[in-house]
Amino acid sequence: MNLNSQFDHSNCADCPIRHRAVCAHCEPDELVELEEIKFYRSFEAGQTIIWSGDQMNFVGSVVSGIASLTQTMEDGRTQMVGLLLPSDFVGRPGRETAPYDVQATTDLVMCCFRKKPFEELMSTTPHIAHRLLQMTLDELDAAREWMLVLGRKTAREKIASLVSIIARRDASVAQKNNSGPMVFDLPLTREAMADYLGLTLETVSRQMSALKKDGVITLDGKRHVTIPDMARLMDEAGDDADGGFLV
C-alpha cells in the first residue's frame, strides 16, 4: 500500500508526530531502540483495527488519519468513548485484551510496536513511561470533560462543543493563528457525531441545520465548516470563552 511506503523507511527524526507522541521525550539512543522494533500499518476508512475482547499484541501511535474508540451494548447501542488523532497512543501496556473496539474513521497510518518488546523498553527507558503517563492523564481529563458534555448538555450545546473541539484541534495541528474565521472539514459522518455525542443522527442533522440557520456556523456541502466567530460558538457550547478543552 502506498501510504505505507510513504513511512516505511523514514527515520524517527523526520516523523511528523515526533514532538507529541509517546516517544516525544526520548533521547537519541532510546529512539534507536524504538526504531529497531517499530513497523508501520495502514488501515482503510471504516476498517476495525482492534475488536473489543481481542488479544492485543501490539501498541502504537496514530501517524495520520483519525481512529475512534467505541463501546457497544448487547442490544447494539453504541457510544464512542474516544477520538484518536495523529500522535495519540493506541493500546494498553500491562493488559491482555482490548476493552473497546478501535476503528479507522478515515484512512489511517499507525506506527506500531509489538507489545512485549515495548513493555520491556518501557521498564528500561523512563522517558517513555513518563510521557505515557502524561498522555494518559491528558486523556483522562478529556474523558471527564466529555462526561460533562454527555451528562448535562443539550443537543445544541453538544454539537457546538464537538465542532469547537474539532476546530481547535485542527488549528493546533495546522499551526494556524487564532484570529479570523476558522475553516475546516468535519472528519466524521453525522452518525459518528451522534455516536460521540449520545444523540441520534437525525438530531445531529437538525442541530447542525439550526446552528447554520442562526449563523453560528457556515456549511459548504455537508462537511466543510466555517466558524465566523469562535467566541459565539464557545458560548453556544456552554463553555466560558477562556476555554475548556485542550487535547
Added chain:
Amino acid sequence: MNLNSQFDHSNCADCPIRHRAVCAHCEPDELVELEEIKFYRSFEAGQTIIWSGDQMNFVGSVVSGIASLTQTMEDGRTQMVGLLLPSDFVGRPGRETAPYDVQATTDLVMCCFRKKPFEELMSTTPHIAHRLLQMTLDELDAAREWMLVLGRKTAREKIASLVSIIARRDASVAQKNNSGPMVFDLPLTREAMADYLGLTLETVSRQMSALKKDGVITLDGKRHVTIPDMARLMDEAGDDADGGFLV
C-alpha cells in the same frame, strides 16, 4: 481531630490501603522515603477539598471515606466525573491547577504528600510512577465505561448500573463472597446520585422506587439496600452478566 490521630503515627506497613494505593509496589526503602514526607489530613462530609482552578500543592491517597470529582458549568449545571474510594489517588503530578472540584462525600482521611517532593520521588522510584500509570489507565477505563452509561443508558439502567457498581466495590473492599444476597448502604444522597448519572434527583427517586417495586432491590430506610439477585440487577443495568466495571 481524632480521625487524624488514628493515623498520624501509623507506619505504612499497617496501612489499610497499602496493597492498592499508589505505593502498593514500593520496596521497603522506597516506603521509608515516602513515610518521611507523608502527612494525614481529615475532611468532614460536604467539605470541598480542592476547588477547580486552585493551585494544587499536594497529592495523596484516600485512606477512608469517599470523595467526588465534580465539574460545574457557569449556569450551575454539575456533573460528577469520578468517585474516589479508599486507595484512589488525588492530584496530578506535572500540573499546576486542579481541573475540577474535589469534595468529601463522607467524612474522609487522606494520606498526603507535598507535590514537589512527591514529583521528585516519582522520578527516582520507578515503582511509584509505574503504579500511578496503572491506576490512571484503570481510571481512564472507568471514565469511558461511564461515558457509555451517560450517553446511552435509560434512567432505569443508569440507576441499576450505579447500584451494581457500589455493591461490587463494597463487596471487594469488605472481602465478602459473591453468593447470597448483597447488603450495603448507599454512600450517596439522591442528589449526588443524580449528579453522577446526569439525571435529576426526582428521576433518581422515581427509578429507585420502581426498582424496589419490581423486586430488583429491597430498600430499608432510604439508603440501606439489599440485592436479592445480582444477575437480575446486572440485567437491568444492560450489562452482560460477566460484568462490565471493575474499578
Added chain:
DNA sequence: ACAAGACCTTGACTGAGATCAAGTGGAAAC
C-alpha cells in the same frame, strides 16, 4: 446515462425524563 447505495435532511408524532409543586418522614434543635 442510469442504477444503486451512502449519506444527509426534514416532517410528524411520541415518549422519557425534566420541571414545578406539594407533601412525607425522621432526626436534630429548642
Added chain:
DNA sequence: GTTTCCACTTGATCTCAGTCAAGGTCTTGT
C-alpha cells in the same frame, strides 16, 4: 413535645430529543 430542617417521595404537566417515515443529493459502478 413540638418545631425545624433536610433528604426524600409522589403527582401533574411540559418539553426536548427519539422514532418512524419520506425524500434529497452526491458518488461509484455498470
